[in-house]
Amino acid sequence: MFLSRRLRGFYAFAAAWSFNPTRGLWILYLVHCHWTLFEVGLAEAGFHVVAFVAEVPTGLFADRRGRRASLGMGLLIHAITALMTFYLAPLNIFLGIISVALGALAWAFIGGAEQALLYGLIEEVYGQAAYGRIYGRVLAFELLLAALSTALGGWLAVRDGWSWPFVLAAIAALIGIIAVRTIPEYLPEPIRSPSWSGLWENIGLALRVSGHKPGLRRWAVLGSALGAFVTINNLYAQSTLVLKGAPIGMATMVVAAAGIVTAAGSFVGGQTVHRDYLGWGTALLALAIASIGLLPLGGAGGAYLAAAGLDGCIDPLYEARLNQVAPERFRAAILSLPSAGFSLLMIVLFPLAGWAMTEHHLRAVYLVMGLGLGITATGFHAAVPPRGPRTVNGTDPL
The missing domain is CATH 1.20.1250.20 (MFS general substrate transporter like domains)
Known part of the structure; x- marks a missing residue:
């Protein structure tokens, strides 16, 4: 209570x-x-x-x-x-x-x-x-x-x-x-600085701290790739389904259903966060994204819904693991690193994907996204051994 x-x-x-x-x-x-x-x-x-x-x-x-x-x-x-x-x-x-x-x-x-x-x-x-x-x-x-x-x-x-x-x-x-x-x-140990003149020094210190924590920068790279490829997939989903022959109304319904599937996946992911499925879950997500471009309309719609559910399941586990290795004093700054990497990727990849789709390279776009996410996840898991969150005594706080 x-x-x-x-x-x-x-x-x-x-x-x-x-x-x-x-x-x-x-x-x-x-x-x-x-x-x-x-x-x-x-x-x-x-x-x-x-x-x-x-x-x-x-x-x-x-x-x-x-x-x-x-x-x-x-x-x-x-x-x-x-x-x-x-x-x-x-x-x-x-x-x-x-x-x-x-x-x-x-x-x-x-x-x-x-x-x-x-x-x-x-x-x-x-x-x-x-x-x-x-x-x-x-x-x-x-x-x-x-x-x-x-x-x-x-x-x-x-x-x-x-x-x-x-x-x-x-x-x-x-x-x-x-x-x-x-x-x-909740801010038990605030960073004390007399003015904003030390902002860049604090940023540099936060980045150095992230470099000293085992695997923390790799977590940021994985989060950046996940965010970029999933977001590009979501932003272009309606256009992709229409290009494959779906009426606009049907494409809109599929996109709306994907939001509900993602929410359900997030709930399930939160309840199963003690399990170590980040590796194979990310691999399945990469396969689902690639399948959207390779399959005809019916299969593409199913693959898109599958990707939405997998994204929802992966998100709570990723956030829990990243928070475990982030020091409290710089937690908000370090948690911003994946978002910064995501934005950097989007600046380049989003217009590039749009241009490629305009030039009728739809399959290639999704295949590259799937391969890119798969390669990133493989490199991450090869460098950072899987580790489940520590158990805590007590009842469910909700």
Whole structure:
């Protein structure tokens, strides 16, 4: 019961952050505003440039100023940039690209801080082994709410126009700032520095710490590859299914179903985090992604759903293992390293994949993604022996 009360505020924050009716609509809105797909690609590339630059500094902000402060800052930026995108994108391409790109700051401020704060709240009372189980439940909750809010956004856009999804996203983010204030802060050993003049020194220190921890940088590389290949797969899923002959309505239903499958996988992954399936699970995920491009429509749809479920199962285990080896003092900064690597890969791979698909190299794109993920996972597991999380005495905190 004690931990449930501690997590109540965190679940409220997670609900506000996940409730984003624009999640599946922002590209369609930009196209509605007469943007070309190339211009949309520029906005997405700008998003990842900002994310890459901001990931580690915002992680240091969370470690120094408090993780709740970082969550609040991210939610405020999310509210502002949602409204900026809605109002500025129809007026000017340049201003629209800036609005989308600045939205990456919200993800940067929230990413590492969210995981570090949740880990601290759980580890303080129940130990490391409880984290994967609870993280899986929180992630499943977030994914389900994201899927529902996306469906709501589509319904509102068709029924009442484009403004409501963006306005509701901003309102939810502002409510989330209030929810953040109810979360207990967990920062037992803050980094003390008199000013931001030592920011880059702190970043360098965090990177050196990551280099001294066995396998920590390899964990960051694996997380970067997982994030990039899974995200490219998800962003191009609807277009891929349509190119293979699916009606737009059917493709949309498959993508929505994949969100539910991912949520279910996250719940299952959280409950089975004590098992060591990261190696063969990643191999199956790589095979599923490659199969999307190689198989006809029916098989591609099934492979996409399988990839969604595997991604959900792997995520809690990966996060639990990464948190085990990350020192508390630099936890948020180190947890930002995979996100920074992910953004760097997306800057290069996302437009390259789009160009290749435009040139009718669909099969090659998915085959390369599957091989890339498989090779990365093989190299990682050859260098880092599998190790399960330590057991902890006590009952299920939920």
